[in-house]
Amino acid sequence: xxxxxxxxxxxxxxxxxxxxxxxxxxxxxxxxxxxxxxxxxxxxxxxxxxxxxxxxxxxxxxxxxxxxxxxxxxxxxxxxxxxxxxxxxxxxxxxxxxxxxxxxxxxxxxxxxxxxxxxxxxxxxxxxxxxxxxxxxxxxxxxxxxxxxxxxxxx
Amino acid sequence: xxxxxxxxxxxxxxxxxxxxxxxxxxxxxxxxxxxxxxxxxxxxxxxxxxxxxxxxxxxxxxxxxxxxxxxxxxxxxxxxxxxxxxxxxxxxxxxxxxxxxxxxxxxxxxxxxxxxxxxxxxxxxxxxxxxxxxxxxxxxxxxxxxxxxxxxxxxxxxxxxxxxxxxxxxxxxxxxxxxxxxxxxxxxxxxxxxxxxxxxxxxxxxxxxxxxxx
Numbered sequence: 162x163x164x165x166x167x168x169x170x171x172x173x174x175x176x177x178x179x180x181x182x183x184x185x186x187x188x189x190x191x192x193x194x195x196x197x198x199x200x201x202x203x204x205x206x207x208x209x210x211x212x213x214x215x216x217x218x219x220x221x222x223x224x225x226x227x228x229x230x231x232x233x234x235x236x237x238x239x240x241x242x243x244x245x246x247x248x249x250x251x252x253x254x255x256x257x258x259x260x261x262x263x264x265x266x267x268x269x270x271x272x273x274x275x276x277x278x279x280x281x282x283x284x285x286x287x288x289x290x291x292x293x294x295x296x297x298x299x300x301x302x303x304x305x306x307x308x309x310x311x312x313x314x315x316x
Numbered sequence: 317x318x319x320x321x322x323x324x325x326x327x328x329x330x331x332x333x334x335x336x337x338x339x340x341x342x343x344x345x346x347x348x349x350x351x352x353x354x355x356x357x358x359x360x361x362x363x364x365x366x367x368x369x370x371x372x373x374x375x376x377x378x379x380x381x382x383x384x385x386x387x388x389x390x391x392x393x394x395x396x397x398x399x400x401x402x403x404x405x406x407x408x409x410x411x412x413x414x415x416x417x418x419x420x421x422x423x424x425x426x427x428x429x430x431x432x433x434x435x436x437x438x439x440x441x442x443x444x445x446x447x448x449x450x451x452x453x454x455x456x457x458x459x460x461x462x463x464x465x466x467x468x469x470x471x472x473x474x475x476x477x478x479x480x481x482x483x484x485x486x487x488x489x490x491x492x493x494x495x496x497x498x499x500x501x502x503x504x505x506x507x508x509x510x511x512x513x514x515x516x517x518x519x520x521x522x523x524x525x526x527x528x529x530x
Binding site: 196 | 391402441
């Protein structure tokens with residue numbers, strides 16, 4: 162089953178959303194990465210990386226990532242750079258709105274939807290553009306496509 | 317630039333940003349979400365504590381820069397945390413991990429700053445003229461490279477870089493923001509200094525002053 166990773170600035174917001182999803186689709190794994198390492202408002206690349214690894218370990222079918230605001234995409238991209246290539250290939254990042262997109266994605270995932278189907282469901286919610294223009298159109302991690310310069314992970 | 321100078325810089329940066337955090341936050345409140353100074357001060361305070369705790373050897377620049385990058389990435393939050401974190405990690409990657417002793421030459425410091433600035437530009441999909449930290453950082457790295465080519469000593473070269481950053485930050489005043497949350501304001505972003513350009517200048521001024529005092 163496809164998992165969801167929720168990335169945002171407020172840990173409380175994400176915990177609340179996770180509780181809503183648990184009611185709507187209790188079988189779907191949902192991992193949150195909200196706030197900084199100290200629990201302040203903000204995003205943290207190390208926390209996001211941890212959440213991605215956790216979701217992917219539980220879900221061989223992969224995971225959809227939903228974001229609250231565009232600045233979260235910067236931290237997410239740093240986390241993806243540090244993720245192993247085989248794991249990166251099982252991540253799709255949604256352009257959908259966080260709440261509506263997560264609910265639609267969770268319902269689709271609960272019904273056994275594929276990674277592509279869950280991504281599409283999450284993006285039916287709104288046209289809030291959160292990713293840079295040059296992000297791969299299919300939502301794959303930058304640098305995972307043939308012919309494209311691979312990202313240089315910071316290690 | 318020795319490991320000791322990198323540590324002296326980061327400590328001075330932490331105290332300067334802490335002292336200026338309300339000014340940075342006020343600048344950010346005008347065109348962003350009003351947390352830039354507080355966020356950056358918080359991250360640098362955590363870094364200062366980690367340096368004091370001896371989490372890294374003080375001998376070589378690279379591991380100190382890498383610790384700074386990881387700390388800022390995890391604790392500042394928002395776009396500036398990711399961008400400054402990426403910058404420090406990219407700078408660290410240009411330096412040999414075991415590079416100790418007298419440390420980095422002016423040219424090596426310039427190469428590290430160039431890698432840092434390129435990392436910010438790539439992650440932020442931005443370029444100078446868009447009312448961002450790059451408006452301070454790009455003139456600074458250009459000045460540093462010119463000083464390195466002219467054979468300047470490190471304190472003088474870093475002074476020129478900080479002066480160029482200062483001029484670049486002031487030049488953001490009339491610019492229209494097209495990146496980040498300030499872009500949501502459109503034309504109302506005109507007439508305000510960019511908080512990222514101002515904090516970048518603070519960081520480079522701290523580096524120049526640390527080098528002058530070393």
